[in-house]
Amino acid sequence: MQSLVNLSNHLIKPRNHASCWFVQNFNSWVKAIRNAPSPHEALGIYCQMQRQSIRFDSFSMLLTLKSCTQLKSNAVIQHLHAHILKLGFRSDLYVASALLNAHSTASLEDACVLFDEMPDKNTVTWNTMISGYLRSGDVKRARLVFEEMPLRDIASFSAMISGYVQNGNHKHALLLFRSMVMNENEGIRPDGGIAVSVLSSCARMGTHGLLLGKSVHGFVVKNHWELNVELGTTLVDMYAKCRSLKGAARVFELMQVRSVMSWTALICGSAQHGCSRAAFSLFGKMQQAGVRPSERTFTGILSACMHKGLVEEGRKYFKLMEESGMEPTIQHYGCIVHLYCKAGLLEEAYEVIKKMRHEPDIYVCESFLSACMKHKRYEMAERVAEQAMKMVKPRNDDRLYSLISDLYALGGKWDDADRVRNFMVKQNARTVKGSRFVRTDSRMLTFHLSLGNP
Incomplete structure (x- = not known):
């Protein structure tokens, strides 16, 4: 097992407790662990205590365990477990409970072994196992433990x-x-x-x-x-x-x-129900109350603009968010892009996509491509089509690939349309359609052709 002396070489040394390195005062060390600003620094103090042969008691081990549990490191928890056994603190119910909780976050298997070996169990230890199983998604095992509890x-x-x-x-x-x-x-x-x-x-x-x-x-x-x-x-x-x-x-x-979350819940609810004016009114009252909007608040207000196609309001709130120093997330960009696409403002939508600080997700790209189809701006679709195909495989979103293929065909890019359809066949797309469009001398005929993989 890797020693904590070696582990500590990779840790951040405590900045606020420098005097403790030289003071052989047990209470100072315990206080340093308790007040450590991060679990890494708490572990660093623990390592230094071992180096300086500071004697541990059950309380100092308890504090160390509680701090280091946040690391979710199996190696660290196992080392602390070994140290607890060496010090003879295994029978201390508080230490044992903290150790069980630490194991349940790092290795549920180890937590089960420790739980079975514990001679004395209380509701805290039983509850720890319930929480451990639930964190791992094993609801049935959690319920079994719940039913087995004596109290x-x-x-x-x-x-x-x-x-x-x-x-x-x-x-x-x-x-x-x-x-x-x-x-x-x-x-x-x-x-x-x-x-x-x-x-x-x-x-x-x-x-x-x-x-x-x-x-x-x-x-x-x-x-x-x-x-x-x-x-x-x-x-x-x-x-x-x-x-x-x-x-x-x-x-x-x-x-x-009311907190910002209270305001946001009602703003998002108003947007969801299409009551955009109510959402705007609430947003204004929220500002008057001195409550600073959160990222989710702006998602709700931009969503209200998007659903009703309110372009000027959308611009206003998006600008307000940027002016407040809040960096837009992919959800905010998605709302404004969809709003512009819905209004047929494809150049503006594309400018937003270009300026995004994040890689546009598949929903942003699909919204833009669908708008290009609706407004017959086939040449603009090419700007995003190749980028969209890099994000998702045909077998996961055959509809998107069919859309891109059709856009190429409508734009007269027949070779590109064939390339996309052939790629879909090679990638085992669930449903591969041939081009809906076949060019003749003077007209374009429309039909559907399934190419297998039903």
Whole structure:
């Protein structure tokens, strides 16, 4: 096993604790680990303590473990594990729990071995294993551990429900929440964190989740829970995504304190429902309230412009974002390119593509190519066609390649059209169509020809 002395040569040496290298004061060392600004620096301090033969106790090992867990390095965790065994801290439940958590982030297999060997387990260790399985996407194993627990607490249910939500298993998240509401689980009742997870699950179900989301909201009101920023924002987001913009607006108005995420949730919801003027009004009120828009806020506002084809407004907000010092992301560029394409402003759309600080993604390219087809600007399509074909293989997006082939044919580039179709055949595209266009002496005939790979 690689020694930490060698490992430490690759680490950042602590900048703010230089005096600790020469002071043989145990408390100073422990404080240095606890206050280290990064896990790398905490590990560097730990290595230096070993070099200077500073004696460790269970508390200093606990702090080191908690800091180094963020590294998710199996080599580092294994070394710390060996050191803990050497010091005889294996029976310390706090150290053992921290070690189990560290292993669960670096190597779930090692965490399972340690968990099975632990003579004393508590709800913290059981919950750690649940979280470890859920992080790896193994929902079934997580539920088995959950069911085997001799005693569950609120954290057990919270981990299980949020794990279901993150893995897209909304039905089981809602069923487990229902069992808590019906008081079927050792008297453990849901808290605000669990309500947030369940509401997020409802939001991902779209209109199908609205009735369930309203039920959760009713539970919140019935229990007189405070409508804090997190819970309020989640409710706004749920109602908006479940196509109840009025419900989202009502919750928003009831919130005493709002964050940028609260404003953004309602702005994005308004844009999603085609209420662009409402989105613009909210954006103005947000600025008046002194709340600085986020990247996602601008995505929502540009999306509102895009859906309604509001070119001047789109230009205005895109410029405002740049003037505020925020670098546009691929989502922002995608919105403005699609807006220009929708309005037939292909030269402006292409200028944006050229100036993008990011490589344009397939959606930006496809939006531009489709606009070239719609507005019969076949020569412009050539500027982006070859770039688009480098991004995706025909077998993954045969529709795009068919579009490019047709654009070449309509532009009179028959050799290029044949080249694209032949490439599709060689790459085993799912459906390869021959050119829809065949040139005769004075006219162009249109037809479809399948070339196999049904």
